Amino acid sequence: MATTGGAGGPGTGGAGVDGLPGDGSGATSADGGPVLxxxxxxxxxxxxxxxxxxLIAAVATVVVIGGLLALLLTSPGWPxxxxxxxxxxxxxxxxxxxxxxxxxxxxxxxxxxxxxxILGLLIALxxxxxxxxxxxxxxxxxxxxxxxxxxxxxxxxxxxxxxIPALELSGLPTNPMICGGLALCxxxxxxxxxxxxxxxxxxxxxxxxxxxxxxxxxxxxxxHVVLPQAIRxxxxxxxxxxxxxxKDVALLGIVGVVExxxxxxxxxxxxxxxxxxxxxxxxxxCVTIPMARGVDVVQARSRRRRGAAxxx
Amino acid sequence: MSTPGEDVPAGPGSxxxxxxxxxxxxxxxxxxxxxLRGVTKAxxxxxxxxxxxxxxxxHRAVVLIGASGSGKSTLLRCADLLEEIDDGDVLxxxxxxxxxxxxxxxxxxxxxxxxxxxxxxxxxxxLENVTxxxxxxxxxxxxxxxxxxxxxxxxxxLAGREDEYPDRLSGGQQQRVAIxxxxxTRPRALxxxxxxSALDPLLVGEVLEVVxxxxxxxxxxxxxxxxxxxxxEVADEVCFLHEGRIVERGPASAVLGAPQxxxxxxxxxxxxxxxxx
Ligand SMILES: Nc1ncnc2c1ncn2[C@@H]1O[C@H](COP(=O)(O)OP(=O)(O)O)[C@@H](O)[C@H]1O
Ligand SMILES: [Mg+2]
Numbered sequence: 001m002a003t004t005g006g007a008g009g010p011g012t013g014g015a016g017v018d019g020l021p022g023d024g025s026g027a028t029s030a031d032g033g034p035v036l037x038x039x040x041x042x043x044x045x046x047x048x049x050x051x052x053x054x055l056i057a058a059v060a061t062v063v064v065i066g067g068l069l070a071l072l073l074t075s076p077g078w079p080x081x082x083x084x085x086x087x088x089x090x091x092x093x094x095x096x097x098x099x100x101x102x103x104x105x106x107x108x109x110x111x112x113x114x115x116x117x118i119l120g121l122l123i124a125l126x127x128x129x130x131x132x133x134x135x136x137x138x139x140x141x142x143x144x145x146x147x148x149x150x151x152x153x154x155x156x157x158x159x160x161x162x163x164i165p166a167l168e169l170s171g172l173p174t175n176p177m178i179c180g181g182l183a184l185c186x187x188x189x190x191x192x193x194x195x196x197x198x199x200x201x202x203x204x205x206x207x208x209x210x211x212x213x214x215x216x217x218x219x220x221x222x223x224h225v226v227l228p229q230a231i232r233x234x235x236x237x238x239x240x241x242x243x244x245x246x247k248d249v250a251l252l253g254i255v256g257v258v259e260x261x262x263x264x265x266x267x268x269x270x271x272x273x274x275x276x277x278x279x280x281x282x283x284x285x286c287v288t289i290p291m292a293r294g295v296d297v298v299q300a301r302s303r304r305r306r307g308a309a310x311x312x
Numbered sequence: 313m314s315t316p317g318e319d320v321p322a323g324p325g326s327x328x329x330x331x332x333x334x335x336x337x338x339x340x341x342x343x344x345x346x347x348l349r350g351v352t353k354a355x356x357x358x359x360x361x362x363x364x365x366x367x368x369x370x371h372r373a374v375v376l377i378g379a380s381g382s383g384k385s386t387l388l389r390c391a392d393l394l395e396e397i398d399d400g401d402v403l404x405x406x407x408x409x410x411x412x413x414x415x416x417x418x419x420x421x422x423x424x425x426x427x428x429x430x431x432x433x434x435x436x437x438x439l440e441n442v443t444x445x446x447x448x449x450x451x452x453x454x455x456x457x458x459x460x461x462x463x464x465x466x467x468x469x470l471a472g473r474e475d476e477y478p479d480r481l482s483g484g485q486q487q488r489v490a491i492x493x494x495x496x497t498r499p500r501a502l503x504x505x506x507x508x509s510a511l512d513p514l515l516v517g518e519v520l521e522v523v524x525x526x527x528x529x530x531x532x533x534x535x536x537x538x539x540x541x542x543x544x545e546v547a548d549e550v551c552f553l554h555e556g557r558i559v560e561r562g563p564a565s566a567v568l569g570a571p572q573x574x575x576x577x578x579x580x581x582x583x584x585x586x587x588x589x
Pocket of ligand 1: 378384385
């Protein structure tokens with residue numbers, strides 16, 4: 001009955017009230033029919049729309065990719081490019097070397113990343129400390145982040161990789177790989193420290209109050225209440241930085257570390273064929289794409305969790 | 313009262329040892345568990361507390377009422393040393409805890425606090441929330457803390473919820489966990505700050521029931537609330553806070569039933585309007 005009133009509209013409302021009973025029942029059944037089928041009509045329309053959307057997406061993809069391919073394959077330089085970048089024999093010949101170099105990339109990445117996670121956290125903690133005795137530490141940490149975030153990473157790798165060994169100070173490492181790695185580690189620690197800090201800032205002050213009210217000290221509060229929540233928050237942005245670092249390990253090639261990119265360059269120079277570089281690119285993608293998808297999954301999960309918490 | 317300083321060592325000493333319900337002091341010592349003397353507090357240039365005197369004796373419940381913004385939360389936070397006071401003194405068991413130089417930590421260990429928004433730790437399970445302080449602060453063994461935690465949770469209708477995370481619980485359950493968390497450390501007194509204000513009206517009853525139970529057991533409490541019926545039931549004393557001062561105090565029947573001050577009357581009338589409208 002309620003739908004009848006709504007469907008009847010204001011025009012029929014006045015007349016309907018005084019109308020004959022037969023009239024009313026006729027209207028209900030007449031309206032009842034269309035109400036049901038209208039639902040069906042809408043559902044069908046929705047189906048049609050989604051089908052059309054998918055069709056448009058498919059056609060657009062084929063057209064764009066086909067167009068780009070056509071442009072590439074019909075370009076005057078294509079035969080040349082094909083021979084210097086997509087040479088199957090070259091790929092086969094140099095892939096093992098490049099893979100060997102890439103293994104070094106992976107090892108460097110793991111070591112540097114662990115250093116970054118620890119150093120970044122220490123810097124973040126130094127920056128949030130309020131104890132007056134630790135003021136110098138806070139100052140140092142602030143200067144550190146400003147400097148290492150402000151200088152391009154390539155430049156840092158150069159300066160560290162060639163500069164530190166040149167000092168010839170005893171006790172300082174002379175291996176360009178270690179020095180360059182240190183540069184990467186410092187640069188990324190500066191970024192990661194800021195990520196940690198934003199995570200710590202994001203923990204609600206009420207959590208701190210609750211912890212202090214339970215008698216936990218400031219340090220215990222940080223350790224048991226604030227940091228666990230902060231770190232959970234920053235996992236997705238940290239993973240993003242992981243992906244970036246994974247690629248930037250290639251910068252160590254410029255100070256002579258024979259990792260995948262350097263290895264590929266050497267092989268390319270040998271034959272004036274750039275296919276080994278392509279091999280290196282493929283290897284990087286093999287690691288960074290799964291990592292990027294991993295970030296997506298983690299982000300989606302934390303979004304869902306926060307959504308659920310918001311409802312509760 | 314004249315020589316509370318002499319009793320100081322005994323007070324806190326006995327405070328950390330009681331087992332189960334607090335032991336009654338023989339002869340009813342006149343040293344209040346919590347005492348505020350002329351406490352003032354301002355945020356920047358805004359005075360929030362303008363000289364508050366309050367004494368809460370053992371096993372008694374004092375209910376603070378007042379409009380929002382009148383300084384109720386600030387008063388409780390000052391008593392727990394979560395905020396620094398500007399002037400006056402706060403005493404726990406006769407010991408001045410607001411002397412510069414007294415570490416706030418020891419005081420907070422003696423008092424328990426429950427907040428309007430529960431403030432449970434979302435990354436810890438219900439049981440971990442409850443055992444954190446006993447294990448980390450009070451040196452109770454993990455096994456012992458867990459046993460007692462389970463027992464307390466069960467007593468307040470939370471059996472079987474130990475391993476859930478707080479966001480899986482209803483607001484009423486979360487607040488009950490927060491109360492259990494606060495009493496798991498065997499505090500000398502409990503500070504309850506509008507603990508039902510964030511709850512669905514249907515869930516208010518179960519939380520108030522917990523407080524009634526604690527009152528029956530003799531827990532010393534300072535409670536801020538807008539639930540006047542509840543205040544009548546549990547309050548040994550009701551204090552009406554207005555613009556940072558306690559302008560009227562006395563038994564619930566007097567303050568709520570026959571208020572003497574205009575401000576109190578206006579506040580109660582407004583509250584009644586809000587309930588009906
Ligand atoms: N951290 C703070 N900084 C500045 N002002 C505050 C802060 N906390 C509370 N206030 C102010 O102090 C006054 C009293 O607040 P509060 O104690 O929360 O009152 P109540 O609990 O009675 O509602 C309010 O005007 C509030 O805006
Ligand atoms: Mg408040």
